Amino acid sequence: MRNSNIYRILILIASFIFLTACQISKVDTDKAENYKTDYVGDNNKVAKIASLQEYPKGYSYDHIEIQSDQETYSLTVYLNVEKESDSIKIDLEPIGKSIFNLIGNLKTLNFVNAKTGYEIASFNR
Structure with missing residues (x-):
């Protein structure tokens, strides 16, 4: 027993x-790779792709804005900025490449400070 x-x-x-x-x-x-899409207009997948990126220290995802009504499709990712970095454009470059790889028809990618509205970095395909 x-x-x-x-x-x-x-x-x-x-x-x-x-x-x-x-x-x-x-x-x-x-992971962001699970949400790969051919279209920037696929709001749910694009939001997941942007939110699941590993942003540099002092920067975090806030929200996105999609421009898909004109041929030059663009995505603006708004970031919360706790501590600014002098190398942020360089630090965001791999994230930009990742987002371009995951969204098929994306042509322009902008990162903007959510609080101030100032552009942090911009990348084109």
């Missing part, structure tokens, strides 16, 4: 660990 109880406890512990590990892996799959 004692061995039976120990066996049941071990099964419960193993099940708990397995279920916990599965939940952790679900969180890890929420």
Whole structure:
């Protein structure tokens, strides 16, 4: 009887660990690459792509604005700026490349300070 109880406890512990590990892996799959789209007008996917980028220290995602009614399709990403950086344009370049790779018809990408409205950086395909 004692061995039976120990066996049941071990099964419960193993099940708990397995279920916990599965939940952790679900969180890890929420990456920008999962939202790749051919169209900048796909609001939900474009917002996810922009929000899931790893922005430089002192900068965080606020919201986006999509310009898709004219042929030169553009995306403006508004960032919260806690601490300005002298190298921000260089730091945002890999993020810009990532966004261009994930949005097929995007031609212009702008990063803007959400509080001041000033342009931080701009990239063209």
